[in-house]
Amino acid sequence: MKIKFSLISSLFVAGGMMLSVSAADYADGIEYFKAGQPERAKVILQRTFNDAGTNKAEACYYLGEIYSGMQNNDSAAYYYKEGVAIDPAYPFNKIGQGKLMLKTNPKGADALFKEALKDNKKSAAVQLAIAKAYYENVMPEYQKYLDKAKSLDKTFAETYMFEGDILADKEDVNGAVGRYEMAFYFDPNFVPAYVKYANIYFPIKPQLSIQKLEELEELAPGSALMQRELAEAYYENDQFGKAADAYALYMANPNHFDSDQPRYATLLFFDKKYNESMALVNKLLAEGSNDFVLKRLAMYNNMELKQYDKALEAAQTFMPAITDNPAYNVRDYVTYGKILFENKQDDQAVLMYEKALSLDPENGPFYQELSDAYRRAGQYGKSANAYKEYMSRLEEDPSTMDYFSLGNIYYRAASTASDATPEELTEKNLFYTQADSMYAIVAERAPEDYRGFLWRARANAGLDPETEIGLAKPYYEQVVALLENDHASSATLSALVEAYKYLGYYNYLKEYEAKKGFSETRKYWTKVLEVSPESSDIRAALEQLP
Numbered sequence: 001m002k003i004k005f006s007l008i009s010s011l012f013v014a015g016g017m018m019l020s021v022s023a024a025d026y027a028d029g030i031e032y033f034k035a036g037q038p039e040r041a042k043v044i045l046q047r048t049f050n051d052a053g054t055n056k057a058e059a060c061y062y063l064g065e066i067y068s069g070m071q072n073n074d075s076a077a078y079y080y081k082e083g084v085a086i087d088p089a090y091p092f093n094k095i096g097q098g099k100l101m102l103k104t105n106p107k108g109a110d111a112l113f114k115e116a117l118k119d120n121k122k123s124a125a126v127q128l129a130i131a132k133a134y135y136e137n138v139m140p141e142y143q144k145y146l147d148k149a150k151s152l153d154k155t156f157a158e159t160y161m162f163e164g165d166i167l168a169d170k171e172d173v174n175g176a177v178g179r180y181e182m183a184f185y186f187d188p189n190f191v192p193a194y195v196k197y198a199n200i201y202f203p204i205k206p207q208l209s210i211q212k213l214e215e216l217e218e219l220a221p222g223s224a225l226m227q228r229e230l231a232e233a234y235y236e237n238d239q240f241g242k243a244a245d246a247y248a249l250y251m252a253n254p255n256h257f258d259s260d261q262p263r264y265a266t267l268l269f270f271d272k273k274y275n276e277s278m279a280l281v282n283k284l285l286a287e288g289s290n291d292f293v294l295k296r297l298a299m300y301n302n303m304e305l306k307q308y309d310k311a312l313e314a315a316q317t318f319m320p321a322i323t324d325n326p327a328y329n330v331r332d333y334v335t336y337g338k339i340l341f342e343n344k345q346d347d348q349a350v351l352m353y354e355k356a357l358s359l360d361p362e363n364g365p366f367y368q369e370l371s372d373a374y375r376r377a378g379q380y381g382k383s384a385n386a387y388k389e390y391m392s393r394l395e396e397d398p399s400t401m402d403y404f405s406l407g408n409i410y411y412r413a414a415s416t417a418s419d420a421t422p423e424e425l426t427e428k429n430l431f432y433t434q435a436d437s438m439y440a441i442v443a444e445r446a447p448e449d450y451r452g453f454l455w456r457a458r459a460n461a462g463l464d465p466e467t468e469i470g471l472a473k474p475y476y477e478q479v480v481a482l483l484e485n486d487h488a489s490s491a492t493l494s495a496l497v498e499a500y501k502y503l504g505y506y507n508y509l510k511e512y513e514a515k516k517g518f519s520e521t522r523k524y525w526t527k528v529l530e531v532s533p534e535s536s537d538i539r540a541a542l543e544q545l546p
Contacts, residue, residue, distance in 0.1 A: 364393030407438030
């Protein structure tokens, strides 16, 4: 089963294959080859070649087929020749030799085919092997031998699987599926046909593909090939728990590949079994593995387990420096960035997010995450710009909350900005103005919600820090209008007290300047004490009024 792009392909890289402690039987190698997995087949066949139960002539033939498919004809020729020497009566290695010379010496190839057929004219398997030899050389003669194979044995499953392969090459999915179904109809235990059926059908009907592999599980429960394919089919269908369980069975099978252990650790990670995944990762790394996936998982798992010091150590091992190495992906840099934030290295964290963006600049939702990274690092101007970019890339109109969030970023940028120079003051005021423009949209969209008016008041108060003009006054008055009779929560009570205090102070300045009585001042500050008697600062201020 092909692994989906999504995340799992980003976690796996090519690596050498090693069999587990208990070696597979050579027949398992043949099964892998017939299922379309020649690399795994090669490993098994080579490692089991000298086992007592191995038919070496047969093993040579399939090794020759593997190398032939890799366009390594010298190695293919070597194994075919060895197979003939081991057992001259075994016909298939002669067919392999003939296949290699079909284009250069067709008469010699025909002679070898006739020799193979001499005592095997009624063998559907031999006729089919010759058909495959012609087909792989793109020669139409294959049809004659295929038809002969079918006439000799109409129940020979491999004939139908070969026809399915031909149709698959022509991208006739339905036709191929039909032939694979006929193959396991005639041989219900024919594992390779089930696997090919599942692989070709999965993109169209994944659940049906999984169902077929589950049927195979009932028929051949000990097949490592079946267990692995079923696990990956579950993963492809986002059934992470089942995928991890199926992989656990596969890893317990003596015929599994040790190179799949990082994959199992990855599935445990996807199933949120971080402790189990981490334990396996630590075990394999302690055994001396230098596997790229394991190093990545050490970083990911420690991050999820909130072991931030260990996560940072793992990240530094996995990725010593920001690089253009394509092996590292967006999630790697983002995860590393989060780890750096947790370790109070904010500026370095931002660099990781920026690198992630450079790898996927068209990823609209990521700009929101980048904005948050800038915000955490105190780079509010950049945070606002990133959030604006996020909003501009939304498929639908930005929500009221989006405008509110952007307003908060601008407000934070303004409230933390210096105003020591005219230029800095201009920039500070610009941030307040931008914040106010966002909050204005919030207030317009949700006029019944006090928060848009409250934050407009705060932004305008920032533009009028000495309360000389009273820019915030109309917005605090709107807060009072909305909350004076509805301030049951702590948030609304706090907002109402803030509005009363501002309006009282604004009137104090006006009344003080006019040398009039402080009636309006007293009104608002008295209201503060009515709703918040513990406001000792206002009580003291009132006591000092003449």
